[in-house]
Amino acid sequence: MPKHVFPVDFVWGAATAAYQIEGAVREDGRGESIWDRFSHTPGKIQGGDTGDVACDHYHRYREDVALMREMGLKGYRFSIAWPRIVPAGKGALNPKGLDFYNALVDRLLANGITPYATLYHWELPQLLQDRGGWDNRDTAAYFAEYAAVVFESLGDRVRHWITLNEPSVVAYNGHAIGEHAPGFTDYALAVRVSHHLNLAHARAVAAYRQLNQGGVIGTTLNLTSVYPAGNAPEDGAAARIADGMYNRWFLDPVLKGAYPRDILELFGQKLQAPVIQAGDLERIAAAPIDFLGLNYYSRLLVRSAPSSPFGYEAVRGAGPCTAMGWEIYPDGLYDLLVRLDRDYGHPRLLVTENGAAFDDPLQAGRVADPERIAYLREHFLAARRAIESGVRLEGYFVWSLLDNFEWAHGYSRRFGLIYVDYPTQERIWKDSARWYQGVIRQNGV
């Protein structure tokens, strides 16, 4: 019997994203996305990898749903590729794209797995990027039009919706540091993009409410717990700025209907203030969410750095790290969950991603991954402590079901519970997959 049992209806899940697993990028009418363009641009992706084939999930989804069923997943979080549904980003629909996701959803339901669908996991249609992408306010409206098409096609069976995956990473990695598509390095642009993403989220929520389909809708934010590296007052001030830029800039609009004043002023001083037009904040405030999805991977340790653009710099923590170089810090998940509960009105929460990459050598047909088991166990225990503290945590989606295309790192990083032998596309259960199957079966660790 487990020592730490979870609530009886706790949703144990796993998560993926379209571009990272589907492949078939030019099949059945799919349009080009910014990640197709970026991954095919020399020098952008480690090893020159692309998502052209990935895990070939577009053709193997029946086999993959069978794996989920065997694992005993209660929920499966996946993303819908905008370029499969509206190849040009706006205008004509692609029926074969809708057919794929309808078939996936039907097969999930037939296997007792609840679908959790993300509408935007970074695959902007390239033709919209050619018109300014997220720097163009119109993209928010095009997103809502795409979302409405998907709601109408799937909304009778999909009852859990996530508008955006990690707007902070879309804005920062894609527009401030250039590590992700579309590859810009302009911080003022990144701030404008963050505002237009918030508008897109609000418009999609409004479109969902209008359809009265009776499900729930939220968003997924990449959040962390920020700690000062030292006891000096300036380190504490640095931590507050970092928390504002990383967390509150994205949390406050969707949960409080307003931007945090300190960061609004900071951006106003340092950057061209985001292009906030009359009515924007009212629109954002008028689109409350039913639940908040959070992706947690590691903590953020900062110290004062007057010469840095925003007066702080990250400090490497003392703990062990994953293959991504991210410090393993489960207490940061507990602190984050309790903070969200305290500061944002006791919201319904889902951990929509948590997991780790390790080397995962395949040896004699087996992958022993004790580090991943330990990582997940420690984070599950942190989540359980938060639930005991009264946090309304309703589910947990491990990142990821399968090894997959890890963005700028290509296939060099393995986050999966299930190993993918890419040359053969064979799926091989890692020890952690068997362990997780047991956690789900006994509903606890």
Ligand SMILES: N=[N+]=NCCCCNC(=O)[C@@H]1[C@H]2[C@H](O)[C@@H](O)[C@H](O)[C@@H](CO)[C@@H]12
């Ligand atoms: N220090 N440190 N840092 C942690 C910073 C994490 C930022 N990256 C993410 O959250 C991405 C999220 C994405 O949804 C998924 O598509 C990615 O595959 C995973 C794994 O990378 C995560």
